[in-house]
Amino acid sequence: MAERKVLLDEDALPKSWYNLVPDLPTPLPPPIDPGTREPVDPKALERIFPRELVEQEVSRERWIPIPQEVREIYRIWRPTPLYRAERLEGYLRTPARIYFKYEGVSPPGSHKPNTAVAQAYYNAKEGVQRLTTETGAGQWGSALAFATMLFGLRCTVYMVRASYRQKPYRSLLMRVWGAEIHPSPSDRTEYGRSLLKSDPEHPGSLGIAISEALEDAVKHDDTKYSLGSVLNHVLIHQTVIGLEAREQLAKLDEYPDVVAGCVGGGSSFSGIFWPFYYDVHVAKRAPKRTRFVATEPTACPTLTKGVYTYDYGDTAKLTPLLPMYTLGSDFVPPPIHAGGLRYHGDAPTLCLLLRKGLIEARAYNQTEVFEAATLFARTEGILPAPESAHAIKFAIDEALRCKGTGEEEVILFNLSGHGYFDLQAYGEHLDGRLQPYDYPEEQIRESLRRLERELPWVNGLPYLKGV
Numbered sequence: 001m002a003e004r005k006v007l008l009d010e011d012a013l014p015k016s017w018y019n020l021v022p023d024l025p026t027p028l029p030p031p032i033d034p035g036t037r038e039p040v041d042p043k044a045l046e047r048i049f050p051r052e053l054v055e056q057e058v059s060r061e062r063w064i065p066i067p068q069e070v071r072e073i074y075r076i077w078r079p080t081p082l083y084r085a086e087r088l089e090g091y092l093r094t095p096a097r098i099y100f101k102y103e104g105v106s107p108p109g110s111h112k113p114n115t116a117v118a119q120a121y122y123n124a125k126e127g128v129q130r131l132t133t134e135t136g137a138g139q140w141g142s143a144l145a146f147a148t149m150l151f152g153l154r155c156t157v158y159m160v161r162a163s164y165r166q167k168p169y170r171s172l173l174m175r176v177w178g179a180e181i182h183p184s185p186s187d188r189t190e191y192g193r194s195l196l197k198s199d200p201e202h203p204g205s206l207g208i209a210i211s212e213a214l215e216d217a218v219k220h221d222d223t224k225y226s227l228g229s230v231l232n233h234v235l236i237h238q239t240v241i242g243l244e245a246r247e248q249l250a251k252l253d254e255y256p257d258v259v260a261g262c263v264g265g266g267s268s269f270s271g272i273f274w275p276f277y278y279d280v281h282v283a284k285r286a287p288k289r290t291r292f293v294a295t296e297p298t299a300c301p302t303l304t305k306g307v308y309t310y311d312y313g314d315t316a317k318l319t320p321l322l323p324m325y326t327l328g329s330d331f332v333p334p335p336i337h338a339g340g341l342r343y344h345g346d347a348p349t350l351c352l353l354l355r356k357g358l359i360e361a362r363a364y365n366q367t368e369v370f371e372a373a374t375l376f377a378r379t380e381g382i383l384p385a386p387e388s389a390h391a392i393k394f395a396i397d398e399a400l401r402c403k404g405t406g407e408e409e410v411i412l413f414n415l416s417g418h419g420y421f422d423l424q425a426y427g428e429h430l431d432g433r434l435q436p437y438d439y440p441e442e443q444i445r446e447s448l449r450r451l452e453r454e455l456p457w458v459n460g461l462p463y464l465k466g467v
């Protein structure tokens with residue numbers, strides 16, 4: 001009988017994270033200070049992040065040791081299992097072999113604590129008392145609430161108001177772990193108050209919540225800010241996923257033809273594919289020319305329809321300009337259920353790799369995503385997070401393609417979280433109330449025209465040339 005799941009011993013937990021930045025095909029364009037139009041001095045980032053995380057952000061080291069204290073906490077749920085989706089394969093009658101790495105076994109229910117624990121550790125080590133952050137669907141906020149509790153830090157979470165209403169149990173979970181939650185926009189920040197003045201029922205967005213969390217952090221000396229995706233250090237921490245998966249597949253004598261994941265800001269997908277990218281493009285020791293496929297919603301099609309340029313990371317324009325595919329930082333997310341995928345930009349590393357043709361991207365609408373999620377739950381039993389279900393949709397399509405061609409491909413995807421707090425969305429799907437939604441291209445173009453009017457000098461910057 002073929003092995004159905006592969007578990008690793010706790011001592012097989014990786015000892016270092018992998019940093020892909022020095023292995024990029026061209027240097028990463030730097031973040032730009034919109035005031036000076038010059039690259040940001042990393043020192044300036046120490047106002048919002050602890051020193052060691054800033055060092056990781058700009059590090060040229062390929063391997064970054066994981067502190068023993070962080071590995072100790074990882075042991076609560078890591079190494080995570082790698083499953084073969086045998087029943088899904090049987091249902092599809094595909095010759096492909098489908099594997100998934102299941103990150104939903106962490107206490108908060110997703111991959112997010114892989115970085116939350118590391119970030120809380122470095123902040124605590126440098127004497128920080130409190131962390132602020134934003135959360136969309138609640139997975140990131142829960143992960144930071146969990147991690148700060150373990151290191152004795154306080155935690156303030158700005159949760160997108162629409163999700164706060166949709167998912168009351170997520171905020172309760174964060175409160176159980178001791179965090180303070182505010183629906184965003186809130187009356188706690190100047191920016192939040194300015195938005196509430198014109199619309200007291202403002203549904204919020206991830207970009208707005210980031211602005212509030214940043215404003216709160218910079219106004220308090222004992223407080224720093226924590227981000228759950230996009231930045232290099234966050235993606236680096238997530239590579240425990242791919243490093244473990246590579247070892248688990250090796251135990252089965254397997255190597256993936258394709259590695260897929262969903263993308264909100266790009267951390268879980270990068271976490272699983274970076275170590276395989278290293279094998280294929282850097283060490284050149286992979287037995288196959290593995291493909292890497294990012295999946296995203298048609299309602300927030302950053303990688304498939306966005307424009308590659310410099311843009312702000314938040315709506316109040318407090319962050320430096322980042323080189324990325326963007327829908328415009330004033331993008332107002334439509335109310336789809338994959339709340340964690342509604343970000344207007346993506347990780348600069350991921351965007352550069354897409355631009356260079358080293359990864360691919362696909363977009364799916366929420367109706368087809370929930371169909372895939374339900375099929376997965378009915379075959380494999382696990383209820384996937386709506387975000388992760390985008391990768392499931394890809395895996396199913398790919399397996400069906402193999403059925404047509406007879407190829408025995410090995411498909412690996414990241415099941416980045418469970419969906420037990422998303423049952424309302426499943427209910428709407430089962431009742432036939434979920435509509436497919438494509439973000440209107442005209443709105444994307446309008447938003448980017450506004451950006452161009454505001455920052456006409458961006459196109460003349462030398463950093464994007466050759467990328």
Ligand SMILES: Cc1ncc(COP(=O)(O)O)c(C=O)c1O
Pocket residue numbers: 110111136137138139140228229230262263264265266267268269339340341385387388416417418
């Ligand atoms: C389960 C799950 N997967 C994926 C994501 C997307 O984030 P990222 O692209 O950083 O992995 C989220 C974001 O909240 C999430 O909750």
